[in-house]
Amino acid sequence: MLPKLAHVFIGTIIHSKSQTDLELLDYAMLGVLSSGKIAFLEYLEIGISVDGVLGKLKEGYDVEGTNVVQLTDRQFLIPGYLDTHIHSPQYVFSGTGYDLPLLGWLEKYTFPRESEFSDLSYAKDSYTKVVSRTLRSGTTTACYYATIHLGACKVLAEVVLDVGQRAFLGKVNMDRNSPETYIEDTEASIEDTKVFVNHVINRDTEFRTQFSDPSTTIPLITPCITPRFVPSCTSKLMSELSKIAAEYNLPIQSHLSESKNEIEWVKELHPHDGDTPCFSDTEGTEWSYTGVYHSHGLLTNRSIMAHCIHLSKSERRLIKNLEAGISHCPASNFQLSSGVLNVRRLLNEGIKVGLGTDMAGGHAPSIIEAMRLAMVASKTAAMMSRDGLGGWGEELENEVKDPLTLAEVFYLATLGGAKVMGLDGSVGNFEVGKEFDALVVDLSSTGAAVGDAKHATEVHGTFTVDVFPHDDKMSMFEKYIYLGDDRNIAEVYVAGRKVVPTPLAV
Numbered sequence: 001m002l003p004k005l006a007h008v009f010i011g012t013i014i015h016s017k018s019q020t021d022l023e024l025l026d027y028a029m030l031g032v033l034s035s036g037k038i039a040f041l042e043y044l045e046i047g048i049s050v051d052g053v054l055g056k057l058k059e060g061y062d063v064e065g066t067n068v069v070q071l072t073d074r075q076f077l078i079p080g081y082l083d084t085h086i087h088s089p090q091y092v093f094s095g096t097g098y099d100l101p102l103l104g105w106l107e108k109y110t111f112p113r114e115s116e117f118s119d120l121s122y123a124k125d126s127y128t129k130v131v132s133r134t135l136r137s138g139t140t141t142a143c144y145y146a147t148i149h150l151g152a153c154k155v156l157a158e159v160v161l162d163v164g165q166r167a168f169l170g171k172v173n174m175d176r177n178s179p180e181t182y183i184e185d186t187e188a189s190i191e192d193t194k195v196f197v198n199h200v201i202n203r204d205t206e207f208r209t210q211f212s213d214p215s216t217t218i219p220l221i222t223p224c225i226t227p228r229f230v231p232s233c234t235s236k237l238m239s240e241l242s243k244i245a246a247e248y249n250l251p252i253q254s255h256l257s258e259s260k261n262e263i264e265w266v267k268e269l270h271p272h273d274g275d276t277p278c279f280s281d282t283e284g285t286e287w288s289y290t291g292v293y294h295s296h297g298l299l300t301n302r303s304i305m306a307h308c309i310h311l312s313k314s315e316r317r318l319i320k321n322l323e324a325g326i327s328h329c330p331a332s333n334f335q336l337s338s339g340v341l342n343v344r345r346l347l348n349e350g351i352k353v354g355l356g357t358d359m360a361g362g363h364a365p366s367i368i369e370a371m372r373l374a375m376v377a378s379k380t381a382a383m384m385s386r387d388g389l390g391g392w393g394e395e396l397e398n399e400v401k402d403p404l405t406l407a408e409v410f411y412l413a414t415l416g417g418a419k420v421m422g423l424d425g426s427v428g429n430f431e432v433g434k435e436f437d438a439l440v441v442d443l444s445s446t447g448a449a450v451g452d453a454k455h456a457t458e459v460h461g462t463f464t465v466d467v468f469p470h471d472d473k474m475s476m477f478e479k480y481i482y483l484g485d486d487r488n489i490a491e492v493y494v495a496g497r498k499v500v501p502t503p504l505a506v
Helices: 050-057 088-093 102-118 120-136 150-163 186-209 235-248 260-269 289-295 313-322 330-335 343-348 367-387 393-398 406-420 453-458 473-483
Strands: 005-016 022-033 038-043 067-070 075-079 081-087 139-145 166-170 221-223 252-256 275-277 285-287 303-307 325-328 352-355 438-442 489-494 497-500
Touching: 005 050, 005 406, 005 473, 022 406, 022 473, 050 067, 075 406, 075 473, 081 088, 081 303, 081 325, 081 352, 081 367, 081 406, 088 102, 088 120, 088 139, 102 120, 102 150, 102 260, 120 139, 120 150, 120 489, 120 497, 139 489, 150 166, 150 186, 150 221, 186 221, 186 235, 235 252, 252 289, 260 289, 275 289, 275 313, 289 303, 289 313, 325 367, 325 406, 330 367, 343 352, 343 367, 352 367, 352 406, 367 406, 367 473, 406 473
Parallel strands: 005 067, 005 075, 081 139, 139 166, 166 221, 252 303, 303 325, 325 352
Antiparallel strands: 005 022, 022 038, 075 438, 275 285, 438 489, 489 497
């Protein structure tokens, strides 16, 4: 029996093969099996018809009922984005409250809003909106923080499955230094985490069974151990969470070195728990925030640490040696005045880096916006280094001053994020055998009501991205990254299934 082809895409296809290798196939075809996996990606002869393509494919595939998508000259296919750090309950106050730095912002805005998720009806409405919005913005895989509420966390899992996204889901753990209305008992936090882990694993298997053999595909929802950050978790809680992660081989997510005040607070709480080998093997050890996570078993090759702005050399070496990943969240780093992360240095040192929106510390749920701000942050870091401005201290003389390129930032949004989440063997680009998580980008979409859509070309200023005769496919791709938005995303696919447009009303 021939393998069944579900989709064939014909046209311009763009993806990252590595950090610096952005591949643009000007006229190619990509096939997707009924299992949701990529069957082939190859160049096409210019001018070959759809019937001609299907005629060639009949020799090796069952093409009965295959959905053939012929992309226009203003459309292209790219991999879906991976948001490696996003707080799903914070969507309800995104775009507000940027008058305070991190710790004050948490107390005034975040904790009061998150505490409302004890109401399951409120949770379902809010989570449906945020998951739908991020998916519509091109995020096919999200690394979500939820809240401390077990019931609401289960609601988030159902919403993600219903809407059709792929996600890591974290029940947040907090048993100290938190408001009376938003804090857990240590034992209850541990027990609820175990319940949630098993619930997500079971629901994912049940759901995927509807479409294929679960043993042949990767999970759509994965439980993720989520101590909020060291100040809100006791040593007992952190140690027990690390045991759960080890028992189930689960990813871990938390915050690290986001602000200097946070680092000082952690040092007050754990003055003896953060011993880290110094940069030189002969220099002994030093205290570090990263070392506190490590001493509690929470720094592994499946750890995703957000921000990491103020890491020392020894901390970076520890993260590299343990193969942990870093989620770069430039929007919130700017909005909360936390600092500027030097991503170039991390990449040069071989550390895994992806992008995060960190909504609502970040103002937008879009990874496109994160890409833009990552380039701004990188240029800022390069100028600071070049001009000898503060931030890099004694390491300045060896600093690399080259900012990130557009190709590298697109890599961070796709394949780099997949590496951080440990999913690069399955998603992140269009390598044959990977699952098809993808976006159809359309630069002919309009951004203003003009009465009759077919007359949009007659009204100037209605396209979200204008294309001129001199533009080639690469310049159109660049324009999309810098000027486009969710209105340019015509279709979204996750595991081979089209999930946008979606009939789900929000």
